[in-house]
Structure formats: structure tokens, C-alpha cells
Amino acid sequence: MLSEELKADIQQAYRAFLENKDFQGRPGQRQMIGRIASFLGALDKENPDAEPALSRVLAVEAGTGTGKTVAYLLSVLPVARALGKKVVVSTGTVALQGQLAERDIPDVLAATGWDYQCVLAKGRGRYLCPLRLQQSQDAMVAQQAGLHLYEDELPLRANADNVATLNTLATALAAGEWDGDRDHWPGKIEDITWQALTVDRGQCLGYRCRHFADCCFFQARAAVDEADCIVANHDLVMSDLHLGGGVILPAPDECIYVFDEAHKLGDTTLNHAASFARLKATGQWLDQIAAVLPQMAEALAGIDGLEETIEQCQDACKLARLPVQQSYPAFEALLLNAANDKPDQYRFTNGLLPEALLPVCGQLSAVFTALQNRFGQLHKLLDRALGDNFCPVPDVDIEQYFQQLGQWLRRAEGVADCWTDLIGGEQAGAPSAKWLTLEEGGDIRVSVSPIIAADRLRNLLWRQAFGVVLTSATLRSLGSFGNFCRDLGLHEVSPAGSGSAGSSEVDMYQVDCQAITTGFDYANAGELVVPELGADGGQPGMHTEAIIRELPALLEQVPQGCDREKGVWGGLVLFSSRRQMDEVAAELGDNLGLQLLVQGDLSVGEVVRRHREAIDSGNRSVIFGLASFAEGMDLPGDYCRHVLIAKLPFAVPDEPIQATLAEWIEARRGNAFAEMSLPQASLRLIQACGRLLRNDTDTGRITILDRRILTKTYGRQLLDALPPFRRVLE
Numbered sequence: 001m002l003s004e005e006l007k008a009d010i011q012q013a014y015r016a017f018l019e020n021k022d023f024q025g026r027p028g029q030r031q032m033i034g035r036i037a038s039f040l041g042a043l044d045k046e047n048p049d050a051e052p053a054l055s056r057v058l059a060v061e062a063g064t065g066t067g068k069t070v071a072y073l074l075s076v077l078p079v080a081r082a083l084g085k086k087v088v089v090s091t092g093t094v095a096l097q098g099q100l101a102e103r104d105i106p107d108v109l110a111a112t113g114w115d116y117q118c119v120l121a122k123g124r125g126r127y128l129c130p131l132r133l134q135q136s137q138d139a140m141v142a143q144q145a146g147l148h149l150y151e152d153e154l155p156l157r158a159n160a161d162n163v164a165t166l167n168t169l170a171t172a173l174a175a176g177e178w179d180g181d182r183d184h185w186p187g188k189i190e191d192i193t194w195q196a197l198t199v200d201r202g203q204c205l206g207y208r209c210r211h212f213a214d215c216c217f218f219q220a221r222a223a224v225d226e227a228d229c230i231v232a233n234h235d236l237v238m239s240d241l242h243l244g245g246g247v248i249l250p251a252p253d254e255c256i257y258v259f260d261e262a263h264k265l266g267d268t269t270l271n272h273a274a275s276f277a278r279l280k281a282t283g284q285w286l287d288q289i290a291a292v293l294p295q296m297a298e299a300l301a302g303i304d305g306l307e308e309t310i311e312q313c314q315d316a317c318k319l320a321r322l323p324v325q326q327s328y329p330a331f332e333a334l335l336l337n338a339a340n341d342k343p344d345q346y347r348f349t350n351g352l353l354p355e356a357l358l359p360v361c362g363q364l365s366a367v368f369t370a371l372q373n374r375f376g377q378l379h380k381l382l383d384r385a386l387g388d389n390f391c392p393v394p395d396v397d398i399e400q401y402f403q404q405l406g407q408w409l410r411r412a413e414g415v416a417d418c419w420t421d422l423i424g425g426e427q428a429g430a431p432s433a434k435w436l437t438l439e440e441g442g443d444i445r446v447s448v449s450p451i452i453a454a455d456r457l458r459n460l461l462w463r464q465a466f467g468v469v470l471t472s473a474t475l476r477s478l479g480s481f482g483n484f485c486r487d488l489g490l491h492e493v494s495p496a497g498s499g500s501a502g503s504s505e506v507d508m509y510q511v512d513c514q515a516i517t518t519g520f521d522y523a524n525a526g527e528l529v530v531p532e533l534g535a536d537g538g539q540p541g542m543h544t545e546a547i548i549r550e551l552p553a554l555l556e557q558v559p560q561g562c563d564r565e566k567g568v569w570g571g572l573v574l575f576s577s578r579r580q581m582d583e584v585a586a587e588l589g590d591n592l593g594l595q596l597l598v599q600g601d602l603s604v605g606e607v608v609r610r611h612r613e614a615i616d617s618g619n620r621s622v623i624f625g626l627a628s629f630a631e632g633m634d635l636p637g638d639y640c641r642h643v644l645i646a647k648l649p650f651a652v653p654d655e656p657i658q659a660t661l662a663e664w665i666e667a668r669r670g671n672a673f674a675e676m677s678l679p680q681a682s683l684r685l686i687q688a689c690g691r692l693l694r695n696d697t698d699t700g701r702i703t704i705l706d707r708r709i710l711t712k713t714y715g716r717q718l719l720d721a722l723p724p725f726r727r728v729l730e
Contacts, residue, residue: 002041002079009078010037013112017070020111028516032062032071035514036469040079040256043467055493057468057511059262059484061475063518063723064690068471069100072258073108076469077116077229079256085466086250087229090237092261092268093632100260101231118229119220121249123236127220128169128180129199130211135400136196137166165193173216180216201243202379202406205399208386224249234259234268241460242272252464261632262470263683266487269453270657275418279331280443282415283324286317289408293317296401302392303385309378316374320367327360331436331444344438347656350663351431353422361423368416375409421448433660451661454489462489462509470511474686477679478721481513520693520723527560528689528725529703530710537647537706544580547646547705548587554703555592555622559641561699569641569700570615571622574630574688576649581624584646594620599629608635615639631687636694643692644703648718649684650677678714682721689722 014033018025039058062068072089080087091097101120109116140163169185172178182189209215224230230249237257240248249255259265297310338346353361382402385391391398422434430451437445450456461468475484485492490511533550535542555571562569575581578600585598595614597607607623614621615638623629630649653662653672662672692700702725709715710729 002037003082006041006078006082007037010074013074013078013114016113017074017108017111021107026065026067026519028062028065028519029067029071032060032066032068032514032516033075035060035516036072036075037079039469039512040076040083040467043083055510055512056465057462057470057490057509059470059475059481059490059511059513060516061473061481061514062471062516063473063520064694065518065520065696066473066516068473068516069104069260070108072260072469072471073105074112076256076258077114081116081228083256083466085256086227086254087258088232088237088249088255089229089258089260090232090234092234092264094233096261096632097231097233105229105231116228117226118231119223119227121224121230121232121236122181122183122220123239123248124200124204124217125198126182127217128173128182128197129204130173130180130214130216131205131209131399132197132199132403133166133170133173134211137170140166162193165189166197169197173214179219181220199403200406200410201247202410203403204406205386205402208383208395209399210395221248234261234265235272238268238272238460241464245460245464252461253466255465256467256469257461257465258469258471261472263472263474263484265457265470266453269456270449270451273453273456274447274449275414275421276445276447277415277418278439278443278445279324279328280441283321285411286321286324290314290317292404299397300382300385300393300401303381303398305381306378309374309381313371313374313378316367316371320364320371323360323363323367327364328444330357330360331446335436335438335444342654345435345656347433347435347659350667351434351660353434358423361419365416365419365423368412368419372409372412372416375405375412379405379409418446418448422446430664431660433657435656447656449657451657451664452487452489454487458489458509473690474683475513476515476721477683477686478717480679481511483675483679485511485513518723519696522693522724523726525560525699526692526725527701527728528722529701529728530707530730531703531705532707532730533705536708536711538708540580543647543706544583547580548584550705551584551588551644552592554644555594555642557642557701559699559701562638562641566618568615568618568620568638570611570620570635570639571642571644572629572633572635572640572691573622573624573644573646574691575624575626575646577647578626580646581626585624592622594622597621597623599623599625604628608633611635612639627684630684630691633691634694635691636698640691640694641700642703643688643700644705645685645688646705648681648704648706648708649688650681653677673714678717682718685718686722689725 010033014025014030017023036058039055043056060068062071076087076089089100091100097120101118105118108114109118169178169189173180178185182194204217206212212218232249236248237259240246241252245252293310293314297307300306334346335344379402382398382405385393386395386398386402421432433447433449433451435447437447439445470488475481477483481492490509493510493512531550531554533543533546535546537543551573558567559569573584575584581598582600585596588596590596595610597611599607601607602610607625611621611623612635625633627649651658653659658676662676665672665675689702692698692702709719
């Protein structure tokens with residue numbers, strides 16, 4: 001239970017924050033602080049397994065304007081310290097991660113006077129490797145590009161620009177003017193240059209590296225170990241959990257996780273669980289390895305056991321090469337005979353492979369698993385040699401081969417996983433999505449992915465973490481947490497407040513769900529308009545023509561709260577289809593009489609910058625955007641007084657993962673539209689409407705240009721799930 005002293009500390013901190021920022025308290029924010037603090041205070045510090053049915057996961061939907069960031073920081077930080085736990089705040093985007101670390105958390109600490117140490121955590125790929133920097137400089141001096149490289153490695157060529165860049169980086173690093181973090185470098189470092197200067201886990205020599213004392217990554221890692229609060233992102237958290245936990249971040253059982261933008265967690269988990277292999281590229285890679293191995297044997301002669309281990313690697317490469325070559329015609333035939341609208345893609349129905357493919361796929365799984373094991377043995381052999389003072393081969397000669405083997409090992413593991421998943425891959429009784437893609441140059445990509453994240457999250461997160469808080473402005477779809485919980489492998493505690501006791505795995509990973517009411521006065525702050533266009537989103541051609549015809553007049557209407565004399569406000573038109581967006585933009589062009597910015601013509605950041613600049617200068621501006629503008633885009637006040645939604649955001653179910661999920665639902669006698677398409681559309685529609693009101697003083701209009709929300713049976717469900725704007729239904 002939460003002690004009275006801890007309650008008082010949190011309440012005092014909240015009062016101090018409000019006073020320091022000159023804010024008024026928000027009922028929803030206070031409710032969220034209390035709910036999270038009570039939830040965490042109930043967790044048993046001494047024996048976390050004492051109550052199997054106890055929920056260790058809390059889901060809080062807090063709409064825009066709640067102030068959820070401040071709410072979870074004020075409640076989690078003091079309770080975690082009292083419990084002796086670390087806090088990991090994870091965001092769905094790198095942009096929000098930076099905002100938390102650089103603005104939100106410092107604001108809270110400054111206002112409250114708290115002394116928590118908070119750091120931003122990043123993966124190895126964001127940090128320069130001093131050894132690779134030295135190797136690249138040495139290679140340039142010798143006019144070399146390094147060892148034999150396979151096709152997807154990008155060598156750093158010796159030229160005046162590259163030499164100057166490396167020398168500048170080295171000088172700044174040595175002088176302590178730069179910490180090796182790519183994001184802290186004041187200028188631009190080209191991707192091809194940066195790739196040559198970083199390593200992954202398999203390539204890193206760790207404490208055996210002669211530059212270990214100066215290692216940029218491990219210095220940052222030391223700060224993470226000492227911190228009370230680590231700001232990460234979903235991708236980094238899943239990478240750490242995939243490695244077993246406690247590798248990049250603290251161990252899961254020592255952490256209280258806060259997942260902001262938690263609605264993105266499922267997709268991130270699926271991305272990490274997916275695997276792929278390219279047939280032609282894999283064959284070429286094996287050929288290039290076969291050419292490098294003899295050179296390695298010659299360069300490292302004298303290391304005990306090396307010759308025999310390299311011979312075993314050579315044999316494994318030869319065994320893998322033949323089935324790769326044999327599989328290409330069979331997969332090519334499937335693509336050529338595919339009876340679908342995507343001639344460059346073939347999806348295996350219900351995730352099932354034809355019987356004729358199983359032998360070769362099984363062989364590929366076996367040979368690449370064997371190759372992975374052989375590379376692992378050779379990698380360990382070189383690792384031991386690096387730490388052996390009596391080894392006749394100098395460390396400097398071993399290092400580059402060790403790093404290259406790390407790359408080989410990682411790639412062999414990925415290819416082996418792909419073929420193994422292709423012949424299996426079922427999780428939670430659900431099939432995996434499996435498909436082929438014909439790429440430029442005639443290569444064939446084989447892809448496998450789970451269709452739900454439930455199993456992976458149960459094993460890696462819910463089972464391991466001390467406590468988890470999931471929050472977002474949009475967790476419910478159609479007014480229910482059901483789909484969110486199902487996709488993440490959680491079981492919602494009953495409304496009565498006590499989950500059903502039992503020993504099943506579902507009951508072990510229950511979740512308390514709470515929806516926090518936002519403080520916005522929707523009815524007075526905005527109106528929701530559904531005009532009559534003469535066509536709806538189910539009539540693609542006619543609908544596009546109607547939007548082209550009616551949009552200029554709709555954009556000229558003055559939204560609520562705009563200064564009519566000033567006549568300056570921003571608009572945001574959200575499309576579900578890039579094709580429709582481009583057609584409307586091409587027809588209207590410069591005829592709107594205001595600045596038109598179209599996503600794709602410029603970067604997202606540049607679109608937003610030009611839009612804000614126009615409004616600040618007293619000019620009208622409108623943005624045409626897709627999904628990334630419908631979620632998370634913050635354009636308060638006059639920057640966005642009118643949000644127009646071109647079409648109800650139903651996803652086209654031809655994407656392999658979604659199509660396989662729909663098949664699975666139907667096979668279980670469910671309704672894929674009702675269980676998948678409609679809830680997803682509801683979530684996207686709520687997110688799109690969330691672009692209008694960003695703070696308490698915002699006002700404006702939402703216009704939905706698709707009358708199916710009024711004319712279809714499912715339209716009432718979508719409409720009822722939206723915020724209670726004043727409705728104008730023509």
C-alpha cells in the first residue's frame with residue numbers, strides 16, 4: 001500500500017509544479033497521478049510472485065489535454081525509489097523520446113526540486129566506435145577499403161572528403177569536445193560514413209578492446225546503470241528484452257516500465273519478431289565468405305584450432321549454397337503465377353506452405369542453423385585469442401576478422417530464423433504471415449512475421465517486469481480496451497475490480513484498465529461537420545471528384561474561434577490513400593488561394609516549419625497529409641483550426657500480416673471486419689480528430705468527407721466513439 005508519507009510527497013510535488021509553471025490543476029491529471037501511484041504502491045516488493053492473479057500491468061487512456069507526461073512522472077518516480085526500482089520511460093517515437101529527456105523531465109525536476117538522475121538511452125548504432133574510427137583512418141592511409149566485403153556493407157573510400165571528416169571527428173573526440181553520440185554532432189554525418197564507424201553487439205570486442213576505456217557506448221551505458229530514470233523508445237526496449245533483458249537497460253525485474261504511446265507497442269513487437277532472407281543476395285554472400293575464409297586462415301595462422309574450425313565453416317557454406325540456388329525457381333514460379341493485384345508479391349494463404357516446398361525449406365533451416373553454429377565457434381575462438389597473451393597473432397590482426405565474423409554470425413542467425421519460422425512459426429494458436437516479394441534486380445525476399453504480439457510480450461515483458469504502466473491518448477477502440485488487450489496478450493480485470501483468480505497464463509497477466517476523461521469542453525470548443533458531397537468513400541472515383549469540387553469552398557469557411565478580420569488559420573486535410581491525396585493536390589494545385597504543403601514533396605519537419613512560418617507571417621496555409629500527420633502531430637491554436645478527414649480510415653486488407661490475421665479470425669468463426677477492420681478504423685479516426693484540440697484554449701472544426709459514418713450501420717459505432725463535439729450533420 002502507498003504510505004501516507006509517499007502520498008504527501010506526491011501531492012506536495014504536484015502543488016509545486018503547478019505553482020512553478022503557473023498552471024491550474026486538471027481533474028484528469030490528478031486522477032491519473034492517484035491511479036498510477038495506488039497501482040504501483042500495491043505491488044509486493046519482497047515477493048512479487050506471492051499473488052499470481054495480481055495485476056502488474058496498468059493501462060491508462062488519457063486524452064489530449066490531460067497532461068499525462070507530468071502525471072506519470074510525478075507518480076512513478078517517487079514510488080519507484082521507495083520500492084528500490086529503476087524507471088524506464090519508453091516512447092513510440094524518437095522525437096517524443098528527445099522531448100521527454102530534453103524538456104519534459106527537466107521541467108518537472110526543476111519545478112519540484114527533485115534530485116532524480118535521468119538519462120537518455122540509445123542503441124550502439126548511435127555511438128561512434130573509437131576502434132572502427134582508427135581502423136578506417138589506417139585503411140585510408142594505406143589506400144585500402146578494408147577486407148573483402150559482401151554486397152550490403154558500405155566501404156568507406158579514401159578520398160579528400162572522407163579523410164577530412166574522420167580527422168575532424170577524431171580531433172573533437174580526443175579533445176573532449178564531442179562524446180561520440182551522432183545526435184550530438186553539430187553537423188551532418190553521412191549514413192555511409194557513419195556505418196563504417198559503428199559496430200553491433202557481435203562486432204564489439206568489449207573489455208578486450210584496446211579502446212575500451214574511451215568507448216563512447218560503454219561510457220553512456222555506465223550513465224544508464226547509475227540513473228534513476230532511463231528514457232528509451234519501444235524499439236530499444238524490445239531489443240534489450242530480445243537479448244534477455246539487462247543488456248542495454250536494467251534487468252526487467254528491477255524495472256517499472258512506462259510505455260508512452262503504448263498503442264504502438266504491438267507493432268514494434270511484431271517488427272522485432274519478423275525475419276526475412278533474400279535468395280540471390282544470400283547466395284552471393286556465401287560465395288564472398290568462401291573467398292575470405294582462406295585469407296583469414298592465412299592471416300591468423302598460429303591460433304590453436306583455427307584451421308580445423310575454418311574448414312568446418314567452409315564446408316557449412318558449401319552445404320548452404322546448393323539449397324539456396326535450388327529454391328529460387330520454386331519461389332519464382334509462385335510469384336509468376338500469383339493470382340492477385342500485386343504481381344511482385346505472393347502470400348501463403350493461412351500461413352501454410354505447399355507440401356512440395358517443405359523439404360527444401362527444412363533443408364535451408366538446417367544448413368543455416370549449422371552455419372550459424374560454425375560461425376559462432378569461430379567467433380568464440382577469436383574472442384579467446386584476443387585475450388590470450390601467448391597467442392602468436394597480434395590483436396590488431398585479429399580485430400578486423402573478429403568484427404567481420406560478428407556480422408556474419410548476426411546475418412546467419414537472421415537467415416536461419418527466417419527458414420525455421422517459415423516451416424513453423426505458429427504462436428498462441430495463430431499462424432504466422434508468410435510471403436514472397438520480387439525486388440529490383442530480380443531478387444526474391446522471403447518474409448515471416450507473427451500476426452499478433454501476445455506470445456512475445458507475455459514471454460519477454462509481462463512475465464519479467466516488476467511493473468508496467470501503459471498509456472496513450474488512444475488505447476480504446478469503439479469505446480473498449482478489448483482489442484488492445486487481446487493484441488498484447490493481456491486479460492482485462494473485470495469492472496468489479498477483482499480479476500478472476502486462477503492459474504491459467506491469461507490470469508497471470510491481467511491488466512487494470514482506466515480511461516481518464518479529458519478536461520476539454522468539446523461541445524463548446526469545436527464542431528463536427530459531415531457535409532453532403534454527393535459521393536462517399538465507397539465510391540473511389542466519384543468521391544475524389546467530389547472532394548476536388550467541394551474542398552476549396554470548405555477551406556474558405558471560417559472555423560469556430562478564428563479571427564474573421566485577421567482571416568488567418570491553418571488547415572489539415574488527412575487522406576487514407578496517397579493516390580487520392582496526390583490526385584486532389586494535382587487538380588487543385590495553386591488554385592486554393594493559400595499555401596498548399598503536400599506530404600512527400602518535403603520532409604515532415606520541413607512541411608511543419610513552412611506551415612508554422614506562413615501562419616506566423618499572417619498567411620493562410622493547409623497541409624495534405626497521410627497517417628503520420630493523423631497521429632502525434634502537434635499544431636495548436638491558429639496552426640490548425642480545421643481538420644478535414646477525406647475518408648474513413650479503413651486499411652486495405654492486402655498487407656500480408658493484416659490479411660493473414662483476417663483469415664485467422666474468420667477461420668475461428670469470427671468477423672474480421674468487426675474484430676479487426678472496424679476497431680482499427682475507429683482508433684485511426686479518433687487519432688485524426690485529436691489533431692484539432694491541443695490545449696484548453698483551442699477551438700475549431702472537424703469535417704468528415706465520408707457520409708458512410710451516417711449511412712452505414714457501422715457508422716453509428718464510429719461516430720459514438722468520437723469525442724463529443726457539437727455535431728452538424730447535413
